[in-house]
Amino acid sequence: MDSKELILKRSEENKQLYIPNLSADPVIFGFDQNELKVLLVKMNYRKMWILPGGYIKKDEDLNDAVVRILKERAGVNAVSYLEEFAVFGKKNRSEGYFEDFDETLFQKQRFITIGYYALFNPSKIDLATDEFSESCEWIYLSQLPEIEMAMDHKEIVEKALLALREKISIKPIGFNLLPEKFTLSELQKLYEAILGKELNRGNFYRKIKNLGILRKLDEQRRGGAHKAPDLYSFDEENYNKALENGLTSW
Amino acid sequence: MDSKELILKRSEENKQLYIPNLSADPVIFGFDQNELKVLLVKMNYRKMWILPGGYIKKDEDLNDAVVRILKERAGVNAVSYLEEFAVFGKKNRSEGYFEDFDETLFQKQRFITIGYYALFNPSKIDLATDEFSESCEWIYLSQLPEIEMAMDHKEIVEKALLALREKISIKPIGFNLLPEKFTLSELQKLYEAILGKELNRGNFYRKIKNLGILRKLDEQRRGGAHKAPDLYSFDEENYNKALENGLTSW
Numbered sequence: 001m002d003s004k005e006l007i008l009k010r011s012e013e014n015k016q017l018y019i020p021n022l023s024a025d026p027v028i029f030g031f032d033q034n035e036l037k038v039l040l041v042k043m044n045y046r047k048m049w050i051l052p053g054g055y056i057k058k059d060e061d062l063n064d065a066v067v068r069i070l071k072e073r074a075g076v077n078a079v080s081y082l083e084e085f086a087v088f089g090k091k092n093r094s095e096g097y098f099e100d101f102d103e104t105l106f107q108k109q110r111f112i113t114i115g116y117y118a119l120f121n122p123s124k125i126d127l128a129t130d131e132f133s134e135s136c137e138w139i140y141l142s143q144l145p146e147i148e149m150a151m152d153h154k155e156i157v158e159k160a161l162l163a164l165r166e167k168i169s170i171k172p173i174g175f176n177l178l179p180e181k182f183t184l185s186e187l188q189k190l191y192e193a194i195l196g197k198e199l200n201r202g203n204f205y206r207k208i209k210n211l212g213i214l215r216k217l218d219e220q221r222r223g224g225a226h227k228a229p230d231l232y233s234f235d236e237e238n239y240n241k242a243l244e245n246g247l248t249s250w
Numbered sequence: 251m252d253s254k255e256l257i258l259k260r261s262e263e264n265k266q267l268y269i270p271n272l273s274a275d276p277v278i279f280g281f282d283q284n285e286l287k288v289l290l291v292k293m294n295y296r297k298m299w300i301l302p303g304g305y306i307k308k309d310e311d312l313n314d315a316v317v318r319i320l321k322e323r324a325g326v327n328a329v330s331y332l333e334e335f336a337v338f339g340k341k342n343r344s345e346g347y348f349e350d351f352d353e354t355l356f357q358k359q360r361f362i363t364i365g366y367y368a369l370f371n372p373s374k375i376d377l378a379t380d381e382f383s384e385s386c387e388w389i390y391l392s393q394l395p396e397i398e399m400a401m402d403h404k405e406i407v408e409k410a411l412l413a414l415r416e417k418i419s420i421k422p423i424g425f426n427l428l429p430e431k432f433t434l435s436e437l438q439k440l441y442e443a444i445l446g447k448e449l450n451r452g453n454f455y456r457k458i459k460n461l462g463i464l465r466k467l468d469e470q471r472r473g474g475a476h477k478a479p480d481l482y483s484f485d486e487e488n489y490n491k492a493l494e495n496g497l498t499s500w
Contacts, residue, residue, distance in 0.1 A: 019271045022362060062339020062362055084337055087364050089312020112272060112312055114337050169496060170420050246419060 003044035004100055006131060007107060014106035018055035023113040024066045025053035025153070026082060027160035028074075030122035030138055031177040034189045037122060037138040038157055039074055040149075044134050046097075048150040051157070052076075052136065053113065066116055074136045075128025081173070082118045085163035086156075089113075094151040117160040119174045161196075168194050170246045172213055172239060183221050183229040184208065213239045253294035254350060256381060257357060264356040268305035273363040274316045275303035275403070276332060277410035278324075280372035280388055281427040284439045287372060287388040288407055289324055290399075294384050296347075298400040301407070302326075302386065303363065316366055324386045325378025331423070332368045335413035336406075339363075344401040367410040369424045411446075418444050420496045422463055422489060433471050433479040434458065463489045 001009070028039035040049045054069035056062055070076045089112040098108040127136045139147065141161070144154065167173055174194060178186060188204050208214065215235040220228035251259070278289035290299045304319035306312055313332075320326045339362040348358040377386045389397065391411070394404065417423055424440060438454050458464065465485040470478035 019360075019362070021269045022272055056339070056362070058360070059341055061341050062337060065339075087312060087334055087337065089306070089315075091309055091311050110269075110308070112269070112306070166420060166496065170416060246416065 003132070007045060007101070008105070011106040014055065017057055019058055021110055021112060023053055023055055023111045024062070024069055025051040025113050025115050025156055026066060026070050027051060027115065027117045027157055028070070028076065029117065029119050029164065031190055031193060032122050032138070034193055036141045036193045038141060039136070040139050041073060041136045042134045043132055043150070045132070046150070047134065049139070049147050049153070050150045051153050073130050073133070076120070076125055079118065082116045083167070084114060084116050086115045086159050087112060088115060088152060088156060097150050115156050115160060117164055119177055121177050165195055172211065172242050175234060181217060181219065181231040181233050183231060185229060187232070211242060213242050253382070257295060257351070258355070261356040264305065267307055269308055271360055271362060273303055273305055273361045274312070274319055275301040275363050275365050275406055276316060276320050277301060277365065277367040277407055278320070278326065279367065279369050279414065281440055281443060282372050282388070284443060286391045286443045288391060289386070290389050291323060291386045292384045293382055293400070295382070296400070297384065298398050299389070300400045301403050323380050323383070326370070326375055329368060332366045333417070334364060334366050336365045336409050337362060338365060338402060338406060347400050365406050365410060367414055369427055371427050415445055422461065422492050425484060431467060431469065431481040431483050433481060435479060461492060463492050
């Protein structure tokens with residue numbers, strides 16, 4: 001069966017199974033080589049990149065749907081933190097994509113899509129490819145301008161990044177991307193990757209220490225050419241408190 | 251036509267006009283007597299309070315739908331700032347409400363609802379009641395425990411308040427609720443109402459001045475029993491910059 005036949009076949013099943021007009025699109029960020037990556041799927045049909053999104057079953061809670069979709073489309077298990085950040089509802093947002101099909105195709109109807117984001121450690125995920133896809137890969141954000149993405153999915157990734165930047169100014173998210181013990185320089189590189197700009201080292205160290213969520217260990221990172229830097233871990237109690245209550249307070 | 255007949259009549263029209271399974275619910279906050287209020291509608295059917303929500307037309311952008319819904323259900327014009335904050339998608343979230351109707355009723359199907367919030371100055375809105383409603387009123391948050399709300403709408407209001415609290419820690423929102431010239435004490439009362447707790451006066455004054463968005467005027471508020479306090483307004487340029495870029499930076 002070629003990719004068009006498969007899309008047609010699934011269309012009929014989809015009509016029975018899923019809520020019409022509504023989809024969910026997870027934007028999964030990873031951190032690698034001091035840079036952010038995003039998890040994308042390359043469809044067999046038209047060879048364009050898309051987010052690993054999908055539909056919501058008629059009898060399924062929305063939150064369960066997003067977890068299932070991510071597993072089905074990318075093989076991602078053990079989702080820990082998925083946050084809804086925006087709904088994309090322009091009436092013509094997916095027009096043109098299923099150009100080889102008529103209007104009766106389930107996948108071609110108007111979809112309002114709910115955007116989620118999450119931060120994963122790429123090394124801890126075994127990716128898998130579904131029946132519609134040629135591949136499922138981590139793509140560096142710096143590569144995005146060079147690839148062709150379907151519909152408004154590039155805009156969804158950009159909005160997710162803005163939401164992530166806003167979030168990291170109030171909650172200590174993203175730290176699950178670091179190893180258990182890390183240096184302040186490694187933590188700074190994570191913040192720089194998310195914020196998309198270089199930070200002043202002195203300012204960053206002072207601010208991050210003031211949050212009260214770090215515990216300085218009696219250990220150093222050995223092996224570099226320079227003076228061995230101190231290792232830190234998170235003060236679990238204060239870290240969880242900050243996750244719950246936020247970093248800024250009035 | 252009684253309220254049940256009207257609901258049945260509209261059900262048939264709704265099937266033609268609206269996307270199934272999807273609704274939008276705006277939570278409109280106002281500030282009055284140093285307290286937050288929320289805009290609610292009392293339905294003729296079952297006399298329960300609900301948010302002034304509605305459905306999305308098949309050929310309508312989602313953002314346009316929310317503005318239209320608010321106007322149709324509550325008479326609210328000139329919406330300036332509506333922010334999507336969460337999607338409510340439990341499969342049984344509205345079960346039981348339309349108990350007098352069978353499953354063919356449009357309004358009785360499963361709805362995944364998109365939650366929005368906005369901050370309005372109550373004195374600037376003329377409320378209007380639609381054909382389904384007995385009244386449309388501002389209800390103080392402190393009164394919420396005493397009233398009966400349909401479905402999960404009380405939970406939606408609570409989540410909106412949490413989103414608002416998170417937002418005010420990073421962006422100077424809500425200031426459109428104040429008169430053009432205000433005292434620091436009036437500004438503090440707005441923050442206290444939104445955050446739901448008393449703030450230390452010295453800390454608050456210091457922090458709010460440090461944001462750089464206030465302009466001290468050469469005028470005082472006269473007429474009180476105490477020393478006339480200084481009046482402030484917003485430094486428009488810095489205020490807009492803070493709205494765009496946020497209050498905290500790394």
